[in-house]
Amino acid sequence: MKKLSVVCCLLLIVFTGVLCRKAQPFPEESFDTRLSGGAATVFLSNSKAFGSEIPGLTGYDAFMHELGDLLFNQTFVSAPAPQFGGLGPIYNNVSCVSCHHNDGKGTPTMGLITSSLLTKISIPGTDIHGGALSIPGFGSQFQDKATSTKKAEGKITISYTEEPFSFADGEKASLRRPTYTPNNTYLPLPAGAMLSVRLAPPVFGLGLLELIPESTLLSYADETDANGDGISGRPNYVYNPHSRQREIGRFGLKGNNPNILVQVAGAFHQDMGITNYVFPEESSFGQIQYDPYDGTDIADSTLDAVVFYIRSLAVPARRNVTDPVALRGEQLFNQLNCSGCHIPTAYTGVDVRLPAISNQRIHAYTDLLLHDMGPGLADGRPDYLADGNEWRTPPLWGIGLFAKTNGTPFYLHDGRARTLMEAILWHGGEAERSKTAFTKLSKDDRDALIKFLSSL
Secondary structure (H helix, E strand, O other), X not given: OHHHHHHHHHHHHHHHHHHHOOOOOOOHHHOOOOOOOHHHEXXXXXXXXXXXXXXXXXXXXXXXXXXXXXXXXXXXXXXXXXXXXOOOOEXXXXXXXXXXXXXXXXXXXXXXOOOOEEEEEEEEEEOOOOOEEOEOOOEOEEOOEEOOOOOOOOEEEEEEEEEEEEOOOOOEEEEEEEEEEEEOOOOOOOOOOEEEEEEOOOOOOHHHHHOOOHHHHHHHOOOOOOOXXXXXXXXXXXXXXXXXXXXXOOEOOXXXXXXXXXXXXXXXXXXXXXXXXXXXXXXXOOOOOOOOOOOOOOOHHHHHHHHHHHHOEOEEOOOOOOOHHHHHHHHHHHHOOHHHOOOOOEEOOOOOOOHHHOOOEEOOOOOOOXXXXXXXXXXXXXEOOEOOOEEEOOOOOOHHHHHHHHOOOOEOOOOOEOOHHHHHHOOOHXXXXXXXXXXXXXXXXXXXXXXXXXXX
């Protein structure tokens, strides 16, 4: 009996020691590199790869996701209408999906119902919140469509100039430089008007990006380039019209929106002219086009359903994770310091509402910070703290599926790049060193890096 007691005590001591031992880091090689969105990853690689709900939603959440999906695809019409009214009086498109095709990127055309380009506009100066200063008579976005009793603000025409490029080994490429020209404006645009043409970005995975702690994003910032790598990313801080607070910008091509709610509410308001509880005043307010209306165009529940839909969209899994050429490309991606801005791995914070996006290890390949991309990509239009050369680092997850989700892939903020190779060659400013090093690689190494990007 005494021996048994001694043995039990020894086992208790050993077991207690195990329980009290500090947690050990999970081995890097043991993570499944296919899980770009952690538990919010789906294994799809077809045209619908960006449109799946995160796995494990409750019955109610699955219902809300489906409802938001229906509203995301819904065509809105001008009032009066028994359902889905409120479009306009001036607008850019009639539904969310018209711009975000298959929940992905849009098509860089202007004026058509399938177009996904819109034009932000402003004049020099800032508004009372530090944002871009709207143009009197036009607002902050150029609406190229109008309801039957109103006039569109005008049209934007696009022309492209092909610019040849030669790699160090003699291989040729061609970059197309866009020129955007406003015409047929219903009022003359003032001198000094600034235009920034932007292509609708993908909407999947935003719930995860919204949960990356602000402290993590600030840890990436290096405004004075203290480490001397040529990269000096910085956060944008913007006004949130819902909380009425100054918050870090995460979404929008210049990091000009703080969260999904403001991003979606702003799209309803500016892209479709649909008022809501975040933006209750018509986008045409202050213009001769203004059409006062008592109440908001959509119910709060409609906006909230679309916000939930986008927050609960899953991320497609990475592919070809054991392919030796793609793995060589990943090594080159890191060696060229592309990962200095497109940071591969981050961890999300806590969301008790949606456990599948809470405390996840994700691979979005972004720091969500502003970077000077050089004169070639500059739009010359400031947006809060972002200057005319700066853009927010776009996530790279899913980039290899754009051809399947869009039919024809387009890249960069205005869709000028037709291939991933072209997109890399447009990089300048803080990315100049990495771009130059890429142009000096052998063709096999360049192809390997592109194959890696295509696996994301």
